[in-house]
Amino acid sequence: MKEKLEALRQQALQELETLHTPKELEEFRIRVMGKKGPLTELLRGMGSLPAEERPQMGQLVNQLRAQLEEKLHEKEAAAQTALKEQKLKDEALDITLPGKAAKTGGLHPLNIVLEDMIDIFQSMGFDVVDGPEVETEHYCFEALNVPKDHPARDMQDTFYLGDDLLLRTQTSAAQIRVMEQRKPPIRIICPGRVFRADEVDATHSPVFHQVEGLVVDKGITMCDLKGVLEQFAHEIYGPDTKVKFRPSFFPFTEPSVEVDVSCSECGGKGCRVCKGSGWIEILGAGMVHPRVLRGCGIDPEVYSGFAFGIGLDRLTTTRYKISDIRLLFENDQRFLEQFD
Ligand code: PHE
Numbered sequence: 001m002k003e004k005l006e007a008l009r010q011q012a013l014q015e016l017e018t019l020h021t022p023k024e025l026e027e028f029r030i031r032v033m034g035k036k037g038p039l040t041e042l043l044r045g046m047g048s049l050p051a052e053e054r055p056q057m058g059q060l061v062n063q064l065r066a067q068l069e070e071k072l073h074e075k076e077a078a079a080q081t082a083l084k085e086q087k088l089k090d091e092a093l094d095i096t097l098p099g100k101a102a103k104t105g106g107l108h109p110l111n112i113v114l115e116d117m118i119d120i121f122q123s124m125g126f127d128v129v130d131g132p133e134v135e136t137e138h139y140c141f142e143a144l145n146v147p148k149d150h151p152a153r154d155m156q157d158t159f160y161l162g163d164d165l166l167l168r169t170q171t172s173a174a175q176i177r178v179m180e181q182r183k184p185p186i187r188i189i190c191p192g193r194v195f196r197a198d199e200v201d202a203t204h205s206p207v208f209h210q211v212e213g214l215v216v217d218k219g220i221t222m223c224d225l226k227g228v229l230e231q232f233a234h235e236i237y238g239p240d241t242k243v244k245f246r247p248s249f250f251p252f253t254e255p256s257v258e259v260d261v262s263c264s265e266c267g268g269k270g271c272r273v274c275k276g277s278g279w280i281e282i283l284g285a286g287m288v289h290p291r292v293l294r295g296c297g298i299d300p301e302v303y304s305g306f307a308f309g310i311g312l313d314r315l316t317t318t319r320y321k322i323s324d325i326r327l328l329f330e331n332d333q334r335f336l337e338q339f340d
Pocket of ligand 1: 169170171172212250253283284285286307308309310
């Protein structure tokens, strides 16, 4: 029996050396020290020993149990430490790695140009006002002296939302709202989105942007209009830019003009940006029609004014040589990131 005990000690200690994980150690405890294990079996077998040998044998078995317990504890503690170390290693952070730069948003090219425009007009004493995108026929057409049979009121051009409601086709609607609310002197710009039922292509979009301007005061003449718009063109496109006023027609201004600037890309020689003409059309303008003033309760015998509507999208595409207006509305990150 002593030999059996000795063999068990050897074998158990040897096996313990090869075990490392808490799971393996637990299994060992159950298998070797448990109720069905060889240690218990040895104790049971003591019944067949002569009575005088039993105490000594019992002592030896208990010694072995204690020895194995101690070794198991040792191994378990080592296993726990190893586990902790592994975890720390797995979760280790390399604080010397370079950081990832967080992406920050940037201004949309339309907003960059708009901010420049606002700066220029504010320095000339203009206020910035806002107007609704959903308008009534009155503000978008009637009060602007656009008669009922004018082609601009055709269903093809205007998005109607109901009998009287529509998406504004021009920021000129804001002129009326301002003149109804304020008394001259008035000096405002109103930037915003406008909508027209146009076919989409490289130069047309059903949504685009205008910046409306309006000045009303005593003694305002066409010279004031020319001065303000020339100043604007020089600040936006550079001091050598030539400005051309062409006669035109708008129902709400009389006389009316369209304004071209010499192409900033080729200096007027003709290129892809100006489609070979040397000029880029940037706005419509004119002296506010007396009928429009009168409709807003402003006496055209006392006051006069001028208005202009600048195409923000055209200004932006020519400044940045953007070949397709649709790029301004698609929000493609690869496009927008170039303007950060
Ligand atoms: N509203 C005109 C357009 O959309 C532009 C304009 C504005 C013309 C103000 C004259 C005065 O074409």
